[in-house]
Amino acid sequence: MVTRRDFLKSTGATAGALLGGATPLAVFAQAASPAPLRAREVSVQLLPDDYPATRIWSYADATPGELLKVRQGDWLRRRLVNDLSTATSIHWHGIRIDNAMDGVAGLTQDPVPPGGTFDYAFNLPDAGTFWYHAHTRSYEQVARGLYGALIVEEAEPPEVDRDEVLVLDDWRLKPEDAQLEPIFDNQHDLSHAGRLGNFVTTNGRYDFGLDVRRGDRLRLRLINAANARIMLLGLSGLEGWVMAYDGMPLARAEPVGETLVLGPAQRVDLIVDVTAAEGENAWLLRAEGNEGFAQTEFRVSGAAAVARRPAPAPLPPNPRMEVPGLGLARRLRMTLEGGAMGRMSQGTYNGQNRTFSELAAENQFWSLGGVVGMTDAPLAEVALGETVRLELVNETAFAHAMHLHGMHFREVLADGGLGPLRDTILVMQDETREIAFIADNPGDWLFHCHMLAHAAAGMITWLKVA
Numbered sequence: 001m002v003t004r005r006d007f008l009k010s011t012g013a014t015a016g017a018l019l020g021g022a023t024p025l026a027v028f029a030q031a032a033s034p035a036p037l038r039a040r041e042v043s044v045q046l047l048p049d050d051y052p053a054t055r056i057w058s059y060a061d062a063t064p065g066e067l068l069k070v071r072q073g074d075w076l077r078r079r080l081v082n083d084l085s086t087a088t089s090i091h092w093h094g095i096r097i098d099n100a101m102d103g104v105a106g107l108t109q110d111p112v113p114p115g116g117t118f119d120y121a122f123n124l125p126d127a128g129t130f131w132y133h134a135h136t137r138s139y140e141q142v143a144r145g146l147y148g149a150l151i152v153e154e155a156e157p158p159e160v161d162r163d164e165v166l167v168l169d170d171w172r173l174k175p176e177d178a179q180l181e182p183i184f185d186n187q188h189d190l191s192h193a194g195r196l197g198n199f200v201t202t203n204g205r206y207d208f209g210l211d212v213r214r215g216d217r218l219r220l221r222l223i224n225a226a227n228a229r230i231m232l233l234g235l236s237g238l239e240g241w242v243m244a245y246d247g248m249p250l251a252r253a254e255p256v257g258e259t260l261v262l263g264p265a266q267r268v269d270l271i272v273d274v275t276a277a278e279g280e281n282a283w284l285l286r287a288e289g290n291e292g293f294a295q296t297e298f299r300v301s302g303a304a305a306v307a308r309r310p311a312p313a314p315l316p317p318n319p320r321m322e323v324p325g326l327g328l329a330r331r332l333r334m335t336l337e338g339g340a341m342g343r344m345s346q347g348t349y350n351g352q353n354r355t356f357s358e359l360a361a362e363n364q365f366w367s368l369g370g371v372v373g374m375t376d377a378p379l380a381e382v383a384l385g386e387t388v389r390l391e392l393v394n395e396t397a398f399a400h401a402m403h404l405h406g407m408h409f410r411e412v413l414a415d416g417g418l419g420p421l422r423d424t425i426l427v428m429q430d431e432t433r434e435i436a437f438i439a440d441n442p443g444d445w446l447f448h449c450h451m452l453a454h455a456a457a458g459m460i461t462w463l464k465v466a
């Protein structure tokens, strides 16, 4: 990888070389309308070379889809072209976005049919690590690979030697032919932990690695793009700090502890120094039960000029990060019910009261506040600018990664303090957590579990901010 400065230099050089006789006007037009994002089927080598390539869906010829980089405060303008044989749409996860651009088929836009297009254009108010993914049958389309990283760069990024995006995903592949297990909504996944893969990649590779020097300072942007897997991560030969969660800077850099928990859709920005010796490897490790896996390898050769540096200054804050007015907040409470081994006996589905077994017959297994799946009316209507406290009572036997569209929230901690600003919170089995946010973004916003099979099986609702 190259540093930002090298990158600018090399783009400059390439542009210069390619320009030749092109008129400035043509160049300008090209810059103004970048190539569309084409959702399409491609073949990629996910497994080692002696296996066949895997057919996946992507927004590029590889996986993850195109890495999008935008400066904070700028606009992103991209046309989605649907080259698939089924409808799709793109959601820009974690962006405090204009509601019409949120990409939720059936709520904020019509699904884009095969051969169709949709022009996304929106401002990016927050710097940080975000991602984008399909939001039409997302339990299938995300599992097939329809996602990419969206990096919004600070005006003055922190001083690091390398800035790397590491997208983690698990794929469920049939070992015989290396193709995706094609049933995306089997009842077991829908009613248990969701679709868990049998093969975990970093940036689409089982053996992804980077060459670094001892003493290098790295910014690592980790994104969990898996449908349902909670990634338990650790570092070896790397030491450093958590700088941001879900794109939002922490007020203070926080030393990385023993285990970093990254639920589906969550992100974390780290700044780490390479402490492994020259000739050795440093690792991003992933724990699974009692086993540890080398998820990403950092091969250490050479040494940076500076051996050890002081802790980094916090990242510059994004606008509107405070959540004041807790005392006067509108209070909502939501039970999370259902699933295998749960206590749910009934739920409201399409306006009718149904028993758990009637629901199961329709592949619906979960409810939020007693309601299964989407409703015509929002779960709640909230006044623009109102502070909302939402208590999440998990009465199921599973963890859920609850994601709010359009606005970030803070957790209300047991001592009344507030946690970091996030867009997705893991609520473990039998846990109760409370979040608070300012409803400062008008529109219709989904609130759902990002274990995508759970959302497909009922764990999805919406709020109206008006």
Ligand code: C2O
Binding pocket: 091, 093, 133, 135, 265, 403, 405, 446, 448, 450
């Ligand atoms: Cu990242 Cu509604 O999703």
Ligand code: CU
Binding pocket: 399, 400, 401, 449, 450, 451, 454, 455, 459
């Ligand atoms: Cu869930």
